[in-house]
Amino acid sequence: EPEVTQTPSHQVTQMGQEVILRCVPISNHLYFYWYRQILGQKVEFLVSFYNNEISEKSEIFDDQFSVERPDGSNFTLKIRSTKLEDSAMYFCASNLQPDTQYFGPGTRLTVL
Amino acid sequence: GQQLNQSPQSMFIQEGEDVSMNCTSSSIFNTWLWYKQDPGEGPVLLIALYKAGELTSNGRLTAQFGITRKDSFLNISASIPSDVGIYFCAGITVSSRLTFGEGTQLTVNP
Numbered sequence: 001e002p003e004v005t006q007t008p009s010h011q012v013t014q015m016g017q018e019v020i021l022r023c024v025p026i027s028n029h030l031y032f033y034w035y036r037q038i039l040g041q042k043v044e045f046l047v048s049f050y051n052n053e054i055s056e057k058s059e060i061f062d063d064q065f066s067v068e069r070p071d072g073s074n075f076t077l078k079i080r081s082t083k084l085e086d087s088a089m090y091f092c093a094s095n096l097q098p099d100t101q102y103f104g105p106g107t108r109l110t111v112l
Numbered sequence: 113g114q115q116l117n118q119s120p121q122s123m124f125i126q127e128g129e130d131v132s133m134n135c136t137s138s139s140i141f142n143t144w145l146w147y148k149q150d151p152g153e154g155p156v157l158l159i160a161l162y163k164a165g166e167l168t169s170n171g172r173l174t175a176q177f178g179i180t181r182k183d184s185f186l187n188i189s190a191s192i193p194s195d196v197g198i199y200f201c202a203g204i205t206v207s208s209r210l211t212f213g214e215g216t217q218l219t220v221n222p
Binding site: 004031033035042043044045048055056058091093095098099100101102103104105106108 | 142143145147152153154155156157160162200202204207208209210211212213214215
């Protein structure tokens with residue numbers, strides 16, 4: 001069964017450094033998303049992406065964040081200058097139509 | 113923004129018991145989804161509900177989309193140890209973003 005994959009599974013970085021989290025959505029899906037989950041809390045929406053552009057973003061998704069679909073298979077989330085409070089699990093999700101979403105296993109980002 | 117109130121926060125049950133959890137909101141949702149999350153992993157979709165009043169089953173799981181479109185419940189029958197995990201409800205409005213509930217931590221004692 002096709003699934004969303006994410007790399008790396010765990011990323012440790014120093015405050016102020018740039019990180020790129022990578023996702024490979026399910027191959028025929030058209031809508032892509034990033035969510036984050038701070039330890040012990042609920043999952044929060046960051047951004048949705050369709051037709052090579054951002055369709056919606058939350059208040060969390062400020063100028064430090066950007067997304068890109070550099071080729072036909074990858075979907076990336078970049079954090080330009082990480083802060084301590086960016087430490088969280090980051091989940092990529094995708095779907096064929098804008099309803100049911102399928103999540104990847106997540107990347108645990110630790111900012112020191 | 114929209115908020116989902118999920119209850120209970122946690123449940124401790126014996127193997128074989130039935131479980132019920134629910135989500136309510138002051139906002140109307142067009143789609144309700146239920147996910148299960150194991151520690152260190154991503155949410156896994158259990159059931160999707162698309163119409164008000166819809167009742168859907170997936171094995172021992174049953175979920176309903178409330179008539180008012182502001183609530184949903186999930187039932188698990190005859191619980192087993194592998195049902196342990198955190199269960200999240202999530203709703204979608206006119207945009208495609210998912211709004212998640214706070215989660216229900218389920219513990220099943222063998």
